[in-house]
Amino acid sequence: MGRYPFLYKDCLLNNYSVQQYIDFIGAFKRSQQKSFNKKLHKTIVLQKQKIEVARLRALANKVPQIIESVPNPTLLNNQAFNKATETFREVTKNHINNGKSKIFLSQIASSSYQDFKIEFINYLTEDIEEERKRLQLQQYLMKNIEVNLTNSHKDSINEFLILRISNNLLTQVIFNPNQPSNRLDMMNLKSCLGSTQFVAFLLKLTFLSPKLKYSLRQKLAHLFEYYELTSIDKSRWLIQMLENCLLGFAIAQEKATIV
Template identity: 30%
Template sequence: MTLASPQGNTKYTREEEQFLYDYLLDSVQRESPELLLEDFRRLFIEGRGYRDAQVYLALERIVKSRDVELSFYHFFNRCCHILVNRWQMNPQHQPAIPELVAMLENLAPARQGHHSTANHLRQLVKNFTLSDHYIKLQRLARIISSKYSEKNLSSVGTLINRYPYLYDHCLLSDESSQEHQQTVRHIKSKTERRFEVNLSRYVTYKVRLAQLSNSSDFSAEGGRIIQPVKNPTLLSDRELNRALKQYIGTVETGHTYRELSQNFVTQTVYAPTYQAFKDELYEYLVTSADYGKGQFNRKLYDVLQNTLPQCNHQKPSEFLVLRTSSQLLNHLIVESAQKPEHYIFIDMITNMGVTRTVGLLLKLVLMCRKVKPYLDKRLSILFNHYEGFSSDGVPWLVKSLENLQVGFSIHFGKADLSCLKQIRP
């Protein structure tokens, strides 16, 4: 490819961006991560002395283009993800991803008064590290990197690898390429499956211990035969056991959450109007929220009554059910990143406990499964809000996220935990 010479022309800038994309795509398939990291440092961090003059010339023209302050974030983000998407496919290459992110963490500041391409490039890269693009890249590195082990979990942000239901909203943006979306969903699927397997093993271990303790030939010798299995959550064994029984066992009138939701859906098929549906939904939810009978219930009722009142005389539809469920999640958790207040969510946890609060959310998403991505988004807003906080400082959030991971694995995953019912209460 022969690079065009005019500067400041968007057309030529796009051609040069594509030239660099193609160069990186070719390099990442041929070269080792070690060599490519060094090339990346020389090209984008040092900004001079690169071994391929044509590559550096393309980058120089991008840096000197008129709209570089606006376009560089997207361009540089794409360059990073070309490497990341390829490396994550090979477990031996995955450690290069956090190395790439670390390379950007402690950049020397640009030199004031110097107008060289290298200095301008350093400032652009430095500005990139203050962007949402870089935050998402850091989160991805935390998920992949083994150095972010559970022993080093000091802030909420370092927990991101534990919650795959946050990945779509915390790692992707509207600008994410198709390839990067596939990368994130592949990692998400592996993380979900790994947790489900670990949870199944833990439950099986607990069931076998319980059966052995009830056996007449139980002995210390027999107890040592069973290989211990680690609790896969950050909950205590008691908290996890409570969550498992709540989300699998019977909770109301001898029914499980799944049975209650199925019964509700079956009954409301015959609801004559949207108003009648909202009335039944209110009763369905408040049976799980037996605190603050007056204030909490009144607010919940008001939210329902104020949701699409112009449709009250219509027949309930999938759209109306989905819209109603999303409005309830706004009320119960958080409305948006711009309005991050979540007093009701904390109030529910304070009065009902984390396990039952999450149970109420499960009742809602089991009744309307298509609203789950919306629930994931609300939780991502909370995660982003507290990302820099010490995990010890917001135990209610960590326990909520852990309970949700358990609940989602039971009701939306493939883990078979039915053997838990064999344990006597």
């Protein structure tokens, strides 16, 4: 668990924790996150330098150069790390730096249910380049947002309703180990999108409200505690997802300036 600062609060603290211990965990979390961010920044800088050196040598020698890989600070292989870094960087730039999340929230204020539903699904899926994956996620959202809004069709869309709908989606796609009825939903979505795109989808939800970020971290903590003592083979999918979350949260926290 030491690898994942975003799990500390929900896994290590409870209502009976004394203030001194709470302060210690908070300081340790900040220290661990800062350390990871520094390693991430160093990795990306070294990668860019190696690519540039190889390019210049290729121009000088007229021979393609092999680019040596740089060890990355996650448990992902270098190919998965590079793909995830680029995906989370683009999502963060689009939705935080360029304000797509704020624009979305302002555009759907007091809109009709049908207009909101279409815009919400577009917001969550527009960054997915592969058409098959995008369509599959759109179909899933079309079905499940309908279920979540069964009693709200006549309500005007407001901040509270958006938060409720978004949190319902998080509950649907991050299953509760104690009530695993929607485990299949999560595994099917993750299998369809892949860990990186699945986490990017979760990030876009959290960009809508800090409360959603807290809710996501709570749900991830429950998953971690449930699978903590299982074998690596049985929890490999969760490790892969947590590593993507570690990377995605770091890039979002730094508003993509880390890369």
